[in-house]
Amino acid sequence: MDGVLDGVRVLDLSRVFAGPAATQVLGDLGADVIKVEEPGRGDEARGFGVTAPVLERLGASPSYLALNRNKRSIAIDLKSPAGLALVKRLAASVDVLVHNFRPGAMEKWGLGWDDLRAANPRLIHCGFSGYGESGTLRDFGANDVALQAHSGLMHLTGEPDRPPVRVGTAGIDLHGSLGMVCAILAALLHRGKTGEGQKVTSSLLQSSAHLMSYFYTDWWLARTEHRRMGTANHLSVPNQVFPAADGDVVIIAPSDDMWRRLAHALDPARLDRPDFTTAMDRRTHRVALVETLSAVTRGLTCDEILRRLGAAKVNVARVHNVGQAADHPQLEAVGAVLHWERNGQAEQGVAPPFTLGAAPVGVRLPPPSVGEHTTQILAELGLDDAAIEAARQAGAFGLAEAAPPA
Amino acid sequence: MDGVLDGVRVLDLSRVFAGPAATQVLGDLGADVIKVEEPGRGDEARGFGVTAPVLERLGASPSYLALNRNKRSIAIDLKSPAGLALVKRLAASVDVLVHNFRPGAMEKWGLGWDDLRAANPRLIHCGFSGYGESGTLRDFGANDVALQAHSGLMHLTGEPDRPPVRVGTAGIDLHGSLGMVCAILAALLHRGKTGEGQKVTSSLLQSSAHLMSYFYTDWWLARTEHRRMGTANHLSVPNQVFPAADGDVVIIAPSDDMWRRLAHALDPARLDRPDFTTAMDRRTHRVALVETLSAVTRGLTCDEILRRLGAAKVNVARVHNVGQAADHPQLEAVGAVLHWERNGQAEQGVAPPFTLGAAPVGVRLPPPSVGEHTTQILAELGLDDAAIEAARQAGAFGLAEAAPPA
Numbered sequence: 001m002d003g004v005l006d007g008v009r010v011l012d013l014s015r016v017f018a019g020p021a022a023t024q025v026l027g028d029l030g031a032d033v034i035k036v037e038e039p040g041r042g043d044e045a046r047g048f049g050v051t052a053p054v055l056e057r058l059g060a061s062p063s064y065l066a067l068n069r070n071k072r073s074i075a076i077d078l079k080s081p082a083g084l085a086l087v088k089r090l091a092a093s094v095d096v097l098v099h100n101f102r103p104g105a106m107e108k109w110g111l112g113w114d115d116l117r118a119a120n121p122r123l124i125h126c127g128f129s130g131y132g133e134s135g136t137l138r139d140f141g142a143n144d145v146a147l148q149a150h151s152g153l154m155h156l157t158g159e160p161d162r163p164p165v166r167v168g169t170a171g172i173d174l175h176g177s178l179g180m181v182c183a184i185l186a187a188l189l190h191r192g193k194t195g196e197g198q199k200v201t202s203s204l205l206q207s208s209a210h211l212m213s214y215f216y217t218d219w220w221l222a223r224t225e226h227r228r229m230g231t232a233n234h235l236s237v238p239n240q241v242f243p244a245a246d247g248d249v250v251i252i253a254p255s256d257d258m259w260r261r262l263a264h265a266l267d268p269a270r271l272d273r274p275d276f277t278t279a280m281d282r283r284t285h286r287v288a289l290v291e292t293l294s295a296v297t298r299g300l301t302c303d304e305i306l307r308r309l310g311a312a313k314v315n316v317a318r319v320h321n322v323g324q325a326a327d328h329p330q331l332e333a334v335g336a337v338l339h340w341e342r343n344g345q346a347e348q349g350v351a352p353p354f355t356l357g358a359a360p361v362g363v364r365l366p367p368p369s370v371g372e373h374t375t376q377i378l379a380e381l382g383l384d385d386a387a388i389e390a391a392r393q394a395g396a397f398g399l400a401e402a403a404p405p406a
Numbered sequence: 407m408d409g410v411l412d413g414v415r416v417l418d419l420s421r422v423f424a425g426p427a428a429t430q431v432l433g434d435l436g437a438d439v440i441k442v443e444e445p446g447r448g449d450e451a452r453g454f455g456v457t458a459p460v461l462e463r464l465g466a467s468p469s470y471l472a473l474n475r476n477k478r479s480i481a482i483d484l485k486s487p488a489g490l491a492l493v494k495r496l497a498a499s500v501d502v503l504v505h506n507f508r509p510g511a512m513e514k515w516g517l518g519w520d521d522l523r524a525a526n527p528r529l530i531h532c533g534f535s536g537y538g539e540s541g542t543l544r545d546f547g548a549n550d551v552a553l554q555a556h557s558g559l560m561h562l563t564g565e566p567d568r569p570p571v572r573v574g575t576a577g578i579d580l581h582g583s584l585g586m587v588c589a590i591l592a593a594l595l596h597r598g599k600t601g602e603g604q605k606v607t608s609s610l611l612q613s614s615a616h617l618m619s620y621f622y623t624d625w626w627l628a629r630t631e632h633r634r635m636g637t638a639n640h641l642s643v644p645n646q647v648f649p650a651a652d653g654d655v656v657i658i659a660p661s662d663d664m665w666r667r668l669a670h671a672l673d674p675a676r677l678d679r680p681d682f683t684t685a686m687d688r689r690t691h692r693v694a695l696v697e698t699l700s701a702v703t704r705g706l707t708c709d710e711i712l713r714r715l716g717a718a719k720v721n722v723a724r725v726h727n728v729g730q731a732a733d734h735p736q737l738e739a740v741g742a743v744l745h746w747e748r749n750g751q752a753e754q755g756v757a758p759p760f761t762l763g764a765a766p767v768g769v770r771l772p773p774p775s776v777g778e779h780t781t782q783i784l785a786e787l788g789l790d791d792a793a794i795e796a797a798r799q800a801g802a803f804g805l806a807e808a809a810p811p812a
Contacts, residue, residue, distance in 0.1 A: 004592045004593075004595050004596045004694065005592075005595075017620075021619075025588065029592060044726075048641055048664070049624075049640050049641045050628075051628075054627075054628045054630075058627060058628070062620065062623040062624035062626075062627045062628050062630070063620040063623070063624065065623055065627060066619045066620040066622070066624075067619070068622035099557035113763070130809060131736055131740070132736070132739065132740030132742075133740070134739050134740055135735065135736045135740055136735070136736065136739070137736045137739075137741025139716075140716055140723075141716075141719055141721040141722075142721055142723065143658055143721055144721070145637070145639065145646075145656055145658060146644065146658060146721050146723035147723070148653070148655055148656075148727065149647070149654075149656040149723045149724065149725040150723040150726055150731060150734070151726070151731050152726050152727055152728040152729075152730065152732070153573075153574055153575055153730035154574075154637070154647075154656075154725055155574070155725060155726060155727045155728060155731075156574025156575060156728065157563065157571060157572070157573055157574040158565075158571055158574075158706060159564075159565075159568065159571060162565065162568070163578070163636075163637075163647070163654075164637070164654075164725065165563060165564055165565060165571065165633075165634070165637055166563070166636070166637050166638075166639070166646075166649070167559075167563055167573045167574075167577070167621075168559055168560075168562025168563035168564075168573075168632075168634055169562060169563070169617050169618055169621060170506075171573070171577050171581070171617050171761070174616060174617050175577070175580070175581050175584065175617075175759065176759065178581065178584035178585060178587075178588055178616075179584060179758070179759035179760045180760065180762055181506075181584075181588045182431065182584055182587045182588055182591060182758070182759075183760035183761070183762060185588060185591035185592055185595060186410045186411075186435060186591055186760075186762060186765070187410075187762060188595055188597060189410050189411075189591060189594055189598070189764055190410045190764060192595070192598055194764075196764065197738070198762060198763045198764035198765070199763040199764075200760060200761060200762050200763060200766065201760065201761045201763075202759055202760040203740065203759075205737070205740060205742065205762075206740065206742050206757070206758075206759040206760065207759045209731075209737055209742050209756045209757075209759070210580060210584075210756055210757075210758065210759035211426075211575050211577050211580050211581075212575055212732075212756070213472045213473070213580070213755065213756035214468065214469040214473065215575065215719045215728050215732075216472070216473055216576075216731070216732040216755075216756055217468040217469070217754075217755050217756070218455075218468035218469065218472075218726065218728075219467045219728050219729045219732045219733075220458075220468075220732060220753070220754050220755075221464060221471060221753060222456075222457075222460045222464070222468050223729075224460075224468070225727065225728060225729060226574075226728060227646070228568075228571070228574055229572075230571050230572070231560070231569075231570070231571055231572045232550070232572075233551065233572070235453055235454055235455045236495065239551065240572075240670040241555070241560075241569070241570070248555075248570075249555070249568075250551055250552055250554075250555040250560075252549055252551060253553060272468040275620075288411070296601045310545075310546055310547075314547065315547040315548055315549055315552050316445070316546075316547075316552070317546075317548065317552035317553070317555045318555065318556065319555040319558040319560055319570065320555065320556055320557070320558050320561060320562060321558055321561045322558040322561060322562065322618070322621050322624075322625050322631060322632060323558075323624065323625050323629075323631060323722075324558070325556060325557050325558035325561075325615075325618065325622070326557070326558070326618075326621075326622040326626060327625075329541065329542070329613070330537055330538070330541045330542065330543045330611060331615055332541075333538065333541025333542070333543075334538030334539070334540055334541055334542050334609065334612065335612060336538075336611065336612050336615050341451055347626070347627060348623075348626050349619065349622075349623050349626075350615045350618070350619035350622055350623070351612070351615075351616075352585070352588070352612075352616065353581065353582065353585035353588075353608055353609075353612040353613045353615070353616035354585045354586065354588055354589035354592075354606060354607065354608040354612065355520070355589070355606060355607045355608070355612075356592060356593060356596070356604060356606050357590070357604045357606060357607075358593075358596060358600075358602065358604035358605075359596055361603070377460055384758065389570065390730075392694055
């Protein structure tokens with residue numbers, strides 16, 4: 001079965017998380033993704049959060065390996081005129097360009113949308129930045145946690161009487177990656193109708209604002225100032241973590257029906273009380289309810305609570321650690337795990353967060369080593385061996401490549 | 407300028423957060439979104455997390471108003487045969503159907519992909535569920551926080567010596583909404599090539615796994631068990647919140663160059679120390695560095711720290727509360743705020759997290775009241791006044807509508 005993006009060529013100048021996560025989804029959908037990397041070190045994410053022994057064994061960090069399958073790597077020094085010239089030739093030949101350089105950098109190199117559109121009017125030029133390409137903050141550096149702080153997300157995360165904490169994953173980066181995919185797919189649809197490419201952009205700021213959208217509207221329209229509540233929630237009670245005999249579970253029963261089913265499934269004598277009957281009752285008696293329900297759940301194992309509440313159609317889940325979550329068989333059952341082989345070893349990663357019935361995704365290429373496909377990609381661009389050698393001598397592939405140690 | 411999805415008709419049977427957030431993006435892109443609501447109450451989100459006076463004034467919760475612009479509402483009782491028949495006629499007429507009923511419910515009503523494809527082979531049928539449509543957990547109820555717990559995200563969020571906490575926003579719902587938009591746009595591209603619709607699905611499970619993808623790969627490939635670290639990060643130091651004289655800031659300086667610029671911008675005498683020189687040094691001397699840098703930042707205001715570190719190209723951001731974040735002018739500067747008028751009042755919401763240069767988004771319709779467009783939509787479907795009245799008498803629009811109290 002063909003991929004949706006078979007035949008679409010993507011030039012990926014992005015690094016670290018949001019950009020590579022976006023182009024991986026495009027690659028999973030069938031696009032030919034050409035990842036441009038700095039000669040030698042490559043994408044900085046190759047060294048992120050990894051110990052020396054693991055780096056030695058895998059050749060790249062798990063963070064890099066998680067986000068770079070279905071790509072080919074070309075190692076080019078953008079600071080060398082010969083390297084920049086090659087990137088411009090590549091940009092003229094592709095359907096989509098993705099980058100996350102600071103606003104203005106691409107224009108400085110002659111790689112901005114206005115520079116490239118004359119030669120390639122069908123190009124979709126996608127830039128991802130911290131705070132967008134206008135406004136007083138456009139030149140401010142930022143990363144995921146900077147926008148967790150700026151956006152108010154950190155302010156809402158943590159215990160009520162303790163300082164705020166960060167969200168444990170780079171969610172603003174990864175949400176931004178899907179923002180880029182949406183923009184690029186929309187631009188491909190637009191191109192299908194009009195024949196024209198366009199410039200599209202996204203940013204950590206826009207990603208964070210979208211994640212916070214209902215809190216912002218609550219502020220704008222009602223001046224509501226929400227606060228952090230640990231694992232609890234202002235919407236309903238119970239809606240938080242409860243202790244079991246052998247671990248923790250979250251239990252959520254927003255409707256009166258669901259609460260009644262919960263009470264009968266766990267301990268009607270203690271829970272089916274008149275002061276817990278309605279949603280408003282339960283919010284009013286939040287402290288008493290949480291204490292009473294905790295006393296009940298402490299006497300039961302996680303498995304027993306999941307069994308009883310699952311059967312009663314009450315929302316319940318175990319609080320897993322990362323390994324328990326990653327190895328839970330439900331992930332495989334819904335096709336959320338993709339498998340590949342790299343250097344003779346079986347590896348696996350998380351699939352895009354959706355399933356297309358008529359166009360399943362698969363892994364054609366494992367994550368590449370730095371510059372693994374440099375020659376192949378340049379040959380496809382029409383460079384013969386002599387031209388590639390001339391580019392090498394001119395420093396296009398970095399000084400180390402131009403003059404290897406004797 | 408035309409929207410990318412002008413002419414695309416979407417039947418939206420979804421409720422609460424993920425589905426409505428997805429169809430709002432489709433509407434922002436130009437699609438005609440028909441929101442099917444339960445007569446009377448409508449989408450449950452209309453009452454979520456709102457006080458009685460605010461509900462009285464706005465007519466719906468800010469959470470609902472944040473996610474339902476650019477839609478028309480039709481109030482139909484799916485439990486009534488006459489109502490179900492109307493929904494089937496609508497499903498036969500649209501390009502995209504979105505729902506978040508539990509796996510199996512749509513099939514029970516004859517609204518599954520296999521039921522609808524014969525009459526409408528170009529239909530894109532998008533279902534969103536908790537744990538997907540297969541596997542042992544497929545029938546388990548779930549919501550955002552259930553998947554925060556199940557996925558390990560909660561385990562990574564919080565202080566090291568305290569229990570885990572929830573992420574302050576429904577990030578798994580909202581990330582899942584973009585997963586759906588990606589799937590639907592990809593399916594529209596596929597339909598453009600093949601003429602064929604398809605079934606697409608997403609789930610809270612897949613959304614959460616994508617947000618956790620690099621932690622899962624770290625577990626799968628290196629058996630690394632990450633722990634929660636408050637606002638800090640295992641990747642580099644400094645990379646967390648620091649106290650200022652009048653608030654808090656996050657400061658992130660992962661590279662040695664950036665650290666040197668930070669030290670010289672803030673207090674070289676105290677910070678430019680040999681034991682803080684390299685990334686490894688800074689990780690090794692994490693406690694001393696955080697103490698020393700905190701002593702420096704405590705003597706400066708947030709504004710002063712932002713000014714100095716911003717000029718030095720060091721990543722820095724203020725820890726905002728929700729109101730400060732929502733009202734920061736940078737959001738307007740990048741076009742991340744959309745404005746509309748409803749019942750004579752100015753309202754605003756967050757735009758999709760991307761910008762299309764050739765197809766800007768706008769608000770054609772404010773969030774609707776329950777059933778505001780019922781008659782209009784049915785008339786477009788070809789029903790005359792008599793047929794609509796017959797459907798009403800048959801209970802298609804709910805009992806309250808069929809027999810109003812005298």
